[in-house]
Amino acid sequence: MTKQSQISRRQFVGTAISAAAVGSLPMQNFLASSWGDTPNTSNPDWKDEGVLFVDKSPYAKLRNVPVRAVTITQGFWGARREINVDKSIPSMEKLLESNGRMNNYLRLVGKSDAQQHGPVYSDSDVYKWTEAVGFALQSGDRPELRALTDKIIKEVVAVQEPSGYLNTYYVGDHAKERMDPDVQRWGHELYNLGHMIQGAIAYYRATGDRTLLDAGIRFVDGYLLPNFGPGADKKPIFSGHPEIELALVELYRTTGDKRYLEFAGYILQGDDRIKVPQRAYVYHFCGIPFTSRTHLEGHAVRAMYACCGATDYYLETGDPSYLKTLNVLWDDLVSAQMYVTGGVGARSQGEAFGDSYELPNFTAYGESCAAIGNMMWNWRMLTATGDAKYADVIERALYNGINSGMSLDGTLYCYRNPLAFDPSGGDQIRNPWYDTTCCPPNLERTFASLPGYFYSTSKDGLYLHLYDNSQLDWHLEDGTSLRVVQKTNYPWDGTAEIAVTPAKPTEFTFYLRIPGWSNGTQVAVNGKPISGVTPGQYLALPRRWSPGDEIHVKFGMTPQVIEANHRVVEDYGRVAVQRGPLVYCLEQLDQPEGVALYDVSMDLRHGPASQFQEEFRSDVLGGIVMLKHMGAVDEKSGSGGGLYYPYTPNTPKARQVELRFIPYYAWANRAGTPMQVWTPILRA
């Protein structure tokens, strides 16, 4: 099936289901009344809900558009999405089966061997995969996955206990440990539940099938809410691995049941009846009031998911102390804790954030899940504010630190995403499976959900966040149907043609994202240049848009040489190269024979104009723009010499060498070879 045929399946329907039509019902009951225990496909709301359903969220400046409203056609993300649904999602299902993740359910109904497989959070792998399928089905991709997933969901819900509790680890001998304070810290029961709810919602939004969703609700309504919470008659919660928070808020958005939102707020507040060592509040990023935090620290994925949950909570409540904290943490992120790839988490030990400016390259952790968490958080901040700075982080993480996490052929995954690498240490960086296999299905759900990140609507118009060949078929918030078609070779080329086609001539503002990295950007509407283009902002284009209107965008794509704050000690004296949204790197195997990466430097004495030659290589790594730079190699220092020696300037001994840069996301897709993002500058 080609992407073209997918497009032709879509109709330009402009289904203007007005949110206002149900918005007037009391929120707690606005949907519940029409729901039963069987899939209710007569209520079409599920079709209109995006990655987040924030149409009724009082503090959301932007609304999500449904994943199905955007078709990504041939191009950069089209290729990635195609491989994701054709290869990654199906092969991961087989791996989940062969590694016993489904056996864990079947054994509880006597249909499999009695052994429990994998770590305590193994159920979540199944749910994240289900979520990936949900997003794929929302796009109409691989409808044959439906039957397989229905079967899996049936196997999952079959082990739900009458209380609503559902977990394949805390059963039998382990049942007595359920929700013990120590188990709350390490047992991932609520984490599993959170992913169950997220998976259930994505599947529901794809199919209208409530089977898994109702199981999640039964867990919450039957087991969690009656037994846990702030009251003296209830037991306390320690989130352990934040994830339940954002899931509960989305469950609230999906059902209208405000208890879920309140319970998320309770968890985000922390309950001091559970005592843990001080370091646990750091590592787990929960247990104390979220609003008391001033610093990103501890386990990076936990921190990112906690920030997602807190932003979701803010979107519903508008609590200013949350927004204040979120801003403080975000400033901490971008000023001292984020890799240039959008990856986060400096330390292997504890999979954790480091100190401020602790951003080592070789030992960088940069877990794929953490970069995804970073994107998810920024998506929520963007939804709350409409501020393009969040979209810049989303783009940076997506094109680089997330995209690197899956091999080009869609079958191997990075858990770590370091910014420098030497295979001689024996580290196998891309693998088909990890016993802790959080990253692979996380990457799959992210790529499957991508169409939902291209656009948002606002009261006064439409926001375009991401550039790629695509077609939006949706409507403005006033109900006016709208099609937007992007034609571009982005990110290889900086030009995009955007056809804006409302059902009828309509006054609204088209907010065009001007990336923070861009310079010299030219924008024209129907051939007329627009002034006031500012990098890192949305360019507001208010007009009476009519069918046939076109926006032309041209970003300057001259490669940029980036320096890091000197407090990042491993980057000192080095630079990174970025072209458009893509961060570049050197792989040893692209360099002239005998030239070791640790011996090369960049010659930046001759100004930007002559620094790089660009060449589109369709034969390399699925097609990339390769950058060539006349740098220098100084064999004295790295491959020869001792460990310490008297200082001498090294320029006189250096000789010229052509360095070849490839996009970072594509690294480690050929033979094992050294890689680096940050390359020394030739000293004068």
Next chain:
Amino acid sequence: MTKQSQISRRQFVGTAISAAAVGSLPMQNFLASSWGDTPNTSNPDWKDEGVLFVDKSPYAKLRNVPVRAVTITQGFWGARREINVDKSIPSMEKLLESNGRMNNYLRLVGKSDAQQHGPVYSDSDVYKWTEAVGFALQSGDRPELRALTDKIIKEVVAVQEPSGYLNTYYVGDHAKERMDPDVQRWGHELYNLGHMIQGAIAYYRATGDRTLLDAGIRFVDGYLLPNFGPGADKKPIFSGHPEIELALVELYRTTGDKRYLEFAGYILQGDDRIKVPQRAYVYHFCGIPFTSRTHLEGHAVRAMYACCGATDYYLETGDPSYLKTLNVLWDDLVSAQMYVTGGVGARSQGEAFGDSYELPNFTAYGESCAAIGNMMWNWRMLTATGDAKYADVIERALYNGINSGMSLDGTLYCYRNPLAFDPSGGDQIRNPWYDTTCCPPNLERTFASLPGYFYSTSKDGLYLHLYDNSQLDWHLEDGTSLRVVQKTNYPWDGTAEIAVTPAKPTEFTFYLRIPGWSNGTQVAVNGKPISGVTPGQYLALPRRWSPGDEIHVKFGMTPQVIEANHRVVEDYGRVAVQRGPLVYCLEQLDQPEGVALYDVSMDLRHGPASQFQEEFRSDVLGGIVMLKHMGAVDEKSGSGGGLYYPYTPNTPKARQVELRFIPYYAWANRAGTPMQVWTPILRA
């Protein structure tokens, strides 16, 4: 008591107890026959044994001189030794008591509360402290410690079981776990025993008291050798934390019982009857044949102690496969794994060696114990070969990465010894006590043993390894009494006067160490300049030495600017400063107000002559040579600006600032303040 009075207590006796006198006895029995259960002070051999007793070791090129043969008088190490015996050793004893380390023994005889205190290796703290006392008493320091230590030893041996087993953790409910393969891996039973034997030997060599030594022998003879070993009728050994190996070889040297040497060889070989995961052979640095290793890896202290034990084994056996492996590992150490301070162990995680060239500064582990292990290993390699390259590592580690481990006042200790530091992370780097308190008594035993590291004898003469005010009263290997007096202000000043006084005019070679860092060194004997002075070698001075002969040495002390191999990514674009044996660093509080360390750089454009001003500051840090350098500060990068920004050369914006460097060992002795060893070079 002043050092002067100590010196006056010493007599220039020249006690030429000929090793040959006992050397003709069969080695297995050469001492045992004269020993009983009570202290035997009539046999004076114990007095003549040094840090290592290698007088009979067939593959030792050099012999140790007894600790008591060298008196370190007022000066650099005199001050450190005085504080060590006056403050550190006594205060540590109180801390051992107050933290229950003696209770652990007393409780087993019903004299204390029933609780076990501290980790499984807590007994070793007591033994290392005992070893420190042993070395102090060997020097005649604080004889009043004798009674206290006798009491402690009595309390220790009181809990020895009839089998010889002695351990305060694997008793009661834990007794059944003894020497279980898993416990061998983590339980430190043999580690504790090794330190018991080392402490016992040092105490025996100080006092002739065999109480603890005999307890150690009973453990080995009664429990270990009958039950464990290579035979099918015996259980296998996995060393777990190497330490027992070197202790067994020293026990062999002390007793002449060759079974101990053979058992050390068995442990160094590994016994494949104990199966552990592959990574355990890396982390524990044992369990596979030592001679199969090609790389320093895993837990740094374990690796260093294993290398010590292997070198000890080589010194006795001459097994060429050991020497080959030791050379490979040593080359790995100095070419890719050692900090410029002589510290080792790059990673906090696993307290471990990193990959080659992985030598981060902020996150450096550089455990004090590992630097000590490094010194101990190099001492053994020096003993085997007489090669000055090992003495260079000893000096580097001793003056820097070890000396930094104890505060100037002798009451606070570093566990980690990073090469850059920011107190805003909340890290308390110097502490009086650690629950794992391996480093403090390790530092104490090292400083107490220092006199034993100043000289060695060889068949043809005397080696001088370390420079400081001191007096050697010993004899050549032919029995000729010899006094050597050093007068110097080293390391602050590069001049030393060395008076060589044999009892009678005698032909021998005086080997004078010319440090690897030195340049422009001048040596004269009785005023006559000597040619052929080569840094990193011993200068052989063969002559007929007569009372009144003097060697004058003058080292060039111009501060040196050191660059690291470019593969050390955190040092790239940076330099370290060394003057004499001392590595220097910047502490924020010495710099002009408002100048942040991360904003400064060194201006090296004007050549070495004008790079530094030296100033002896008696009022700072107990008296140091401070170095001043006119560098630059560029506020743009570190304290201002974002995390990533377009590259621009920064020179035009930098302004001059006087930077003040202090010796690294003295860091963190004032207020908490940022520190760094490696400082950026101003880019042209």
